[in-house]
Amino acid sequence: MARAVVSERSPIADQVEEEMMASEIDASNLETRELNDRLRDLMLSGKRKVSISNICGQRYIGTRLYSQNRLRMEIEIFGTPGNDLAAFLYGHTIAVHGNAQDGVGNTMDGGEVIVKGRAGDVLGFSMRGGEIYVRESCGYRTALHMKEYEGKRPVLVVGGRSQDFLGEYMAGGIVIVLDLEGQTHQANFIGTGMHGGVIYLRGSVEQHQVGDQVEISPVDEADRAVLDQYVSRFVERFPELGMDKEEIMGSSFVRLTPRSKRPYSNLYAY
Amino acid sequence: MKSFVFPEFQIIRDEESCGQCRGCERQCAFGTHTYDPAADRIVSDESKCVGCQRCVIFCPKDAIVVRPSPSFYRPNASWSREKIEDLKRQAETGGVLLTGCGSDKPFRIYWDHIVLNASQVTNPSLDPLREPMELRTFLGRKPDLMEISSDSGEVEIRTELYPNLVVETPILFSAMSYGAISYNAFRSLATAACRSKTYFNTGEGGLPFEMRDEFGRCAIVQVASGRFGIDAEYLNTAQAVEIKVGQGAKPGIGGHLPGEKVSASVAETRMIPQGTDAISPAPHHDIYSIEDLATLIGALKEATNYEKPISVKIAAVHNFAAIASGIVRAGADIIAIDGLRGGTGAAPKAIRDNVGIPTELAISSLDRRLREEGIRNRCSIIAAGGIRCSSDIIKAIALGADAVYIGSAALIAMGCTLCQKCYTGKCNWGICTQDPRLSGRLNVEIASMRLSNLISAWSHEIREMLGGMGINALESLRGNRDHLRGVGLYDWELDVLGIKGAGE
Numbered sequence: 001m002a003r004a005v006v007s008e009r010s011p012i013a014d015q016v017e018e019e020m021m022a023s024e025i026d027a028s029n030l031e032t033r034e035l036n037d038r039l040r041d042l043m044l045s046g047k048r049k050v051s052i053s054n055i056c057g058q059r060y061i062g063t064r065l066y067s068q069n070r071l072r073m074e075i076e077i078f079g080t081p082g083n084d085l086a087a088f089l090y091g092h093t094i095a096v097h098g099n100a101q102d103g104v105g106n107t108m109d110g111g112e113v114i115v116k117g118r119a120g121d122v123l124g125f126s127m128r129g130g131e132i133y134v135r136e137s138c139g140y141r142t143a144l145h146m147k148e149y150e151g152k153r154p155v156l157v158v159g160g161r162s163q164d165f166l167g168e169y170m171a172g173g174i175v176i177v178l179d180l181e182g183q184t185h186q187a188n189f190i191g192t193g194m195h196g197g198v199i200y201l202r203g204s205v206e207q208h209q210v211g212d213q214v215e216i217s218p219v220d221e222a223d224r225a226v227l228d229q230y231v232s233r234f235v236e237r238f239p240e241l242g243m244d245k246e247e248i249m250g251s252s253f254v255r256l257t258p259r260s261k262r263p264y265s266n267l268y269a270y
Numbered sequence: 271m272k273s274f275v276f277p278e279f280q281i282i283r284d285e286e287s288c289g290q291c292r293g294c295e296r297q298c299a300f301g302t303h304t305y306d307p308a309a310d311r312i313v314s315d316e317s318k319c320v321g322c323q324r325c326v327i328f329c330p331k332d333a334i335v336v337r338p339s340p341s342f343y344r345p346n347a348s349w350s351r352e353k354i355e356d357l358k359r360q361a362e363t364g365g366v367l368l369t370g371c372g373s374d375k376p377f378r379i380y381w382d383h384i385v386l387n388a389s390q391v392t393n394p395s396l397d398p399l400r401e402p403m404e405l406r407t408f409l410g411r412k413p414d415l416m417e418i419s420s421d422s423g424e425v426e427i428r429t430e431l432y433p434n435l436v437v438e439t440p441i442l443f444s445a446m447s448y449g450a451i452s453y454n455a456f457r458s459l460a461t462a463a464c465r466s467k468t469y470f471n472t473g474e475g476g477l478p479f480e481m482r483d484e485f486g487r488c489a490i491v492q493v494a495s496g497r498f499g500i501d502a503e504y505l506n507t508a509q510a511v512e513i514k515v516g517q518g519a520k521p522g523i524g525g526h527l528p529g530e531k532v533s534a535s536v537a538e539t540r541m542i543p544q545g546t547d548a549i550s551p552a553p554h555h556d557i558y559s560i561e562d563l564a565t566l567i568g569a570l571k572e573a574t575n576y577e578k579p580i581s582v583k584i585a586a587v588h589n590f591a592a593i594a595s596g597i598v599r600a601g602a603d604i605i606a607i608d609g610l611r612g613g614t615g616a617a618p619k620a621i622r623d624n625v626g627i628p629t630e631l632a633i634s635s636l637d638r639r640l641r642e643e644g645i646r647n648r649c650s651i652i653a654a655g656g657i658r659c660s661s662d663i664i665k666a667i668a669l670g671a672d673a674v675y676i677g678s679a680a681l682i683a684m685g686c687t688l689c690q691k692c693y694t695g696k697c698n699w700g701i702c703t704q705d706p707r708l709s710g711r712l713n714v715e716i717a718s719m720r721l722s723n724l725i726s727a728w729s730h731e732i733r734e735m736l737g738g739m740g741i742n743a744l745e746s747l748r749g750n751r752d753h754l755r756g757v758g759l760y761d762w763e764l765d766v767l768g769i770k771g772a773g774e
Binding site: 106 | 359360362363364365366367368493496497498500501502503505506526528529537538540541542543545546547549551555556565568569572573575576693
């Protein structure tokens with residue numbers, strides 16, 4: 001992920017500047033809070049790129065990177081970060097070379113998370129902006145209560161499969177589950193209470209696997225355009241898969257959408 | 271279907287005084303009053319009246335009286351009029367009964383069975399007009415030990431302190447979200463909180479962007495199960511963050527802000543599309559254990575750079591004190607405990623009137639439990655649910671609370687008459703509505719002044735009562751149950767409250 005530099009200066013000067021703005025952290029002996037202190041200090045000192053090695057279970061990476069002037073960092077993580085990676089993330093980019101645990105992108109506001117492995121439970125919970133790409137599968141309660149507002153539309157693409165309660169209470173955003181190994185979707189209670197947003201599944205899903213509030217339909221041209229855009233980005237982010245977009249787009253997809261924006265409107269006596 | 275429910279209220283209009291000005295017609299959003307041009311008189315449809323008294327108060331001729339309808343079903347101790355009518359409504363609609371405000375059922379109000387002490391002869395009472403009386407309260411975790419040095423004559427605290435909220439009086443405005451209440455009501459609470467050096471709580475509906483700079487300094491922002499309107503700026507602009515787990519009016523269930531109330535501005539603040547239901551699920555689906563709660567508390571501390579106390583609000587239910595102990599151990603700096611009579615903009619009536627325990631008993635249980643476990647200093651307690659006057663507050667503090675949240679009391683100060691129709695969105699007082707015609711009736715300057723007046727009046731009364739007990743700092747009263755006695759209570763109630771009977 002090279003930084004795009006538009007400059008009249010020599011390539012060497014750019015390279016020097018880029019190195020000055022980059023930094024490395026060895027997380028072997030760092031507790032969560034110490035690690036996040038370091039990250040915050042680096043952000044405030046103007047670093048734009050940080051590489052963290054030997055991560056093992058430290059939580060909340062990226063969470064403390066709020067700044068009023070909206071500074072942005074690119075963070076590369078080697079190892080397995082702990083829960084709530086990128087919780088409340090405010091526009092940064094995080095790439096994990098390894099698996100991630102529970103709560104990735106919890107209430108995430110913006111930015112991008114790439115997981116070169118699998119993710120745990122409650123992935124993208126209440127996420128309201130930005131994009132998350134997971135190369136392999138994810139756990140339970142994925143994209144629960146994801147929501148959108150006008151131009152801010154969160155996107156989650158999962159290369160493998162999700163477990164139960166995918167998209168429960170979903171209120172907005174786009175979820176794409178690719179099941180690249182073609183094992184078929186086994187999750188139940190998909191989209192229970194869903195009242196906004198859209199879920200695309202490669203392959204198919206049975207009616208009994210989805211909530212009462214969910215409509216299963218074939219994808220149309222407009223859906224294919226959306227899928228094309230995010231499947232391309234998925235493939236770009238995981239070149240190690242050796243897949244091309246056309247191969248994935250050649251498959252069949254189904255679209256899950258809510259039957260109503262107001263699932264509970266007839267529940268009450270007035 | 272013909273409704274078999276008869277009108278709840280009777281409207282009596284003095285035809286001689288009435289000037290047919292049609293003011294009552296304009297005031298009523300429920301369409302109770304209409305002008306009949308043929309007869310040149312106002313007619314009223316009593317079946318539409320909710321008893322909010324707006325027309326009565328605004329009638330320039332004082333020509334209207336609204337009172338409970340004298341019609342009755344055959345008296346029956348088991349089948350009260352309310353039970354019969356609720357049943358009929360459900361038979362007619364097949365729906366869950368909704369209601370607003372706190373429970374109106376005759377559960378024992380312990381405040382009214384507790385009396386305060388006063389000094390006589392020995393330990394003379396203090397005159398708050400002459401003596402400095404300290405109501406300032408610090409909310410948040412306190413250190414286990416405090417190291418103080420006074421080497422150079424200057425007293426200095428050596429121990430690193432945890433972030434605390436400072437209030438000049440132990441009264442905060444309870445969580446009421448923009449969306450549930452009108453923009454003007456929300457802004458009035460914020461304005462009064464800043465003016466009276468206390469805090470308002472945004473509830474779970476976010477903090478409008480244009481209010482962040484001006485009112486962030488006196489805001490507690492909420493993170494609830496719907497996670498509406500939350501971004502890092504929202505969390506950082508406030509002085510504390512509150513995780514809402516439960517609410518006294520509806521413990522164990524979530525909430526639905528109906529799509530009709532999600533206006534363009536509410537949608538922008540909550541960050542959801544206009545007109546969709548804003549659904550708060552019953553639990554936080556990322557919190558199924560104390561360990562999960564600790565994770566969210568940790569995330570919020572990280573997101574706010576460890577600069578702000580984190581509060582957790584729970585409803586008072588049977589075993590809540592044990593859970594609260596877990597919440598403190600999970601890292602909460604403040605526990606807000608909301609009791610049985612806590613208010614709401616909308617709750618199923620079956621839940622509101624049957625679930626939870628009274629605030630008074632809850633405060634005492636919680637304070638005792640945390641003291642017994644030696645962790646009382648690790649969190650502050652804010653008590654909520656049914657606080658009606660300054661003496662309720664001083665009793666709450668003597669039972670172990672650090673401060674109180676007021677919700678219904680604040681709304682009443684702005685004009686609310688507890689008609690309990692908040693969920694209809696047609697509040698004639700401009701408080702619980704998103705209809706611009708109605709919310710425009712609430713003038714922010716006047717409403718916020720009424721709120722500040724209330725805070726100042728109650729604060730003065732608290733000083734008077736403290737002085738009467740010979741105490742000059744609220745800190746000395748906290749958990750000091752010796753200053754309380756019970757009247758007309760059973761032994762088990764005195765035990766739970768930790769107080770003696772009067773005369774003992």
